[in-house]
Amino acid sequence: MSSFTVAQRLALKLYALKAKCQLTNRQYKMVTDLVEDVVNEYAPGFKCLSQYQSQRLVESIYPVKPTAHDMCPKGCFLFGDQTICPSCGGRRYKTNGTPARQMKVLPIGRYIQWR
Numbered sequence: 291m292s293s294f295t296v297a298q299r300l301a302l303k304l305y306a307l308k309a310k311c312q313l314t315n316r317q318y319k320m321v322t323d324l325v326e327d328v329v330n331e332y333a334p335g336f337k338c339l340s341q342y343q344s345q346r347l348v349e350s351i352y353p354v355k356p357t358a359h360d361m362c363p364k365g366c367f368l369f370g371d372q373t374i375c376p377s378c379g380g381r382r383y384k385t386n387g388t389p390a391r392q393m394k395v396l397p398i399g400r401y402i403q404w405r
C-alpha cells in the first residue's frame with residue numbers, strides 16, 4: 291500500500307466505502323467532493339481520483355475478474371445456448387444485440403489461487 295500516492299490510497303479506501311455502503315455514483319461524488327474540500331484546506335490543489343480512475347486502480351491491483359452471464363431480463367433464468375427464457379419468454383438480447391441483463395460472478399477458484 292505504501293507504493294501508492296496519498297490520492298490513490300484515499301481512492302482505494304473511498305471506493306471500498308462506496309461498495310460497503312452501496313453508495314450511488316451521486317453519493318460517492320458528494321463524498322469525494324467533501325473530502326477534496328477538507329483536504330484542500332491543508333494541501334491546496336489536491337484532487338481525488340475520479341470514480342473511473344478509482345475503479346481502474348482497484349482492477350489493476352485485483353487480478354481476478356468477474357465473469358458475466360446472460361440472464362432473463364426478469365431474472366428467472368440463466369441462459370446457456372438459449373435466446374428465449376423458457377419460463378417467461380423474455381428475450382436474451384436487446385434490439386441492439388447487447389444482453390438484456392447480466393449477472394457477474396467472481397470465480398472463487400481463481401480468487402483462492404490469487405490469495
Ligand SMILES: [Zn+2]
Pocket residue numbers: 362363364365366367375376377378379380
Ligand atoms: Zn424469464
